[in-house]
């Protein structure tokens with residue numbers, strides 16, 4: 001237990017530093033990008049024929065604030081806000097807090113990413129075990145080749161391909177959005193069906209993109225464990241096949257949990273391209289919109305959220321590892 | 336606790352085990368005949384690569400790919416020919432009838448489970464109806480070997496020292512009441528004191544439970560310590576076998592003599608130890624015909640190039656060598672000449 005707490009404390013401290021660094025960097029980058037959204041808005045209102053000071057007041061009323069002071073002051077302001085979990089006001093969605101915008105977009109990313117990754121993890125791991133055990137046969141070769149091929153194709157190429165096939169060539173899936181706008185949201189079969197239909201392409205893309213990596217990683221992990229003495233020892237003791245298999249699987253899957261948690265964190269970044277291609281309004285699409293709109297508070301919030309996801313994933317991976325691996329738990333040798 | 340019936344005997348006949356290599360299938364064990372008499376400890380000794388582990392695994396029909404048993408039989412009382420066994424029948428025989436103890440330094444336990452949980456897995460695999468009883472047996476056995484049984488059952492592998500792991504290995508080989516036990520290098524990589532402890536345990540447990548035991552080692556000292564009978568292996572063949580005392584006191588095969596001569600005595604002049612010249616053969620350069628030892632043999636003759644050495648039997652001993660005659664009690668015919676050569 002003490003080991004667990006010590007590790008947790010270490011992670012939280014490191015995560016905190018990481019978040020601080022990322023926020024600072026994103027703050028600096030975003031503020032040094034030319035173009036002021038408030039000025040742009042003001043310009044637009046004036047062009048539409050509004051009197052200059054009326055336009056100025058309208059802009060201030062719209063956003064509730066205007067950035068003022070030097071860079072350092074703005075930085076302190078921003079960090080101070082963060083400390084109170086106040087991410088500021090969105091500049092492109094008038095009147096809305098950054099956190100509100102972020103969290104309404106987040107669910108459209110988190111759920112598909114999670115579903116896709118877990119799906120590919122499960123299928124990939126099972127196939128990886130199979131590929132390892134049958135590695136001298138044709139089936140094993142085919143599985144390994146399918147893994148290498150899929151692993152080599154970039155995610156966005158997969159997305160473009162799937163999109164072209166299922167929305168254009170054989171148009172059986174919707175091309176964008178989260179649900180059919182003609183269906184009233186609610187806990188109805190129609191609406192849920194439509195949600196699933198719309199989520200299918202992103203989820204399948206995440207799953208296919210991850211599958212190759214999982215099958216390869218699991219295969220090599222299983223092959224390594226197969227060569228370990230304790231597997232032969234278990235067989236020589238006449239252990240049942242199912243028990244030997246469990247020994248094998250549990251030991252082989254262990255290192256994959258770290259990758260799983262990390263890839264979950266990283267996938268939020270990958271979601272940018274996928275959501276763009278499928279026009280799926282998650283965090284990624286929101287981030288692109290915020291960049292187009294020069295909405296830097298929203299951008300900063302999105303970066304912060306992605307960083308936090310990675311950090312949290314890291315901690316989750318380690319805690320999971322600690323729970324499963326007695327060698328880590330007792331703080332002993334990690335042989 | 337130990338069942339009443341007598342310990343099993345083992346008869347190995349014409350055992351040949353080959354490994355698939357780029358150069359084709361090569362024999363690591365070739366035409367081995369060996370008996371394990373019921374209730375005895377047999378030691379198999381030989382240099383690295385002589386085929387000891389391959390022989391040991393053959394007793395459980397567990398030679399690992401790319402190897403396979405190409406010919407011969409391993410008859411175990413109560414089991415029949417294990418070479419003919421397969422599938423569930425073979426699995427049940429392992430652990431239940433034949434216990435196998437891994438080399439001490441090897442990690443023969445699942446690192447993610449406690450010893451106790453693995454004992455339970457073993458019980459489940461062999462249909463043991465009383466898991467509590469099995470755990471109690473395991474605890475007793477560990478206690479018998481000088482460990483705190485309850486604590487060890489609650490431990491993971493990484494929490495145990497080499498000597499403790501080895502005792503856990505012995506416990507796992509015996510807890511299902513196997514009467515035939517194979518120990519492959521039971522003391523290698525242990526410190527001297529732990530080695531002595533493990534050997535004492537092997538001897539005592541062997542006697543208490545009425546076992547037939549096979550000890551594989553590269554260390555003549557280990558064999559001298561525990562074995563009733565001794566088989567010396569070289570290049571996949573048995574060079575010489577017989578009662579340990581007799582073979583050590585009066586070795587017949589030039590290889591056995593070389594091995595003995597290579598041991599520095601604790602008392603006596605270190606200069607008296609002569610290392611065997613040359614190296615043991617690897618699979619690729621074991622000669623197919625003639626004597627496998629000839630490259631290093633001081634008694635090498637013309638016939639050794641082509642003729643497989645005859646097995647010369649006298650009473651309870653045998654040696655496979657052209658130079659050994661049975662009419663003079665098995666002494667090498669040119670033993671005198673060797674003495675001069677080495678002097």
Ligand SMILES: Nc1ncnc2c1ncn2[C@@H]1O[C@H](COP(=O)(O)OP(=O)(O)OP(=O)(O)O)[C@@H](O)[C@H]1O
Pocket residue numbers: 354355356363381382383384385386387388389390399400401402553616617618
């Ligand atoms: N999987 C394998 N593939 C090819 N050759 C093998 C394999 N396993 C063993 N051999 C060869 O078979 C021969 C006998 O090996 P074995 O392990 O039985 O020897 P050993 O007497 O136990 O040696 P050691 O003292 O090193 O354990 C060696 O020459 C070895 O190289």
Ligand code: SF4
Pocket residue numbers: 588589590626627628629630632633634635636639644655656657658659
């Ligand atoms: S058969 Fe010949 S080479 Fe082989 S050990 Fe005997 S004398 Fe030496």
Ligand SMILES: [Mg+2]
Pocket residue numbers: 387388389519
């Ligand atoms: Mg060996």
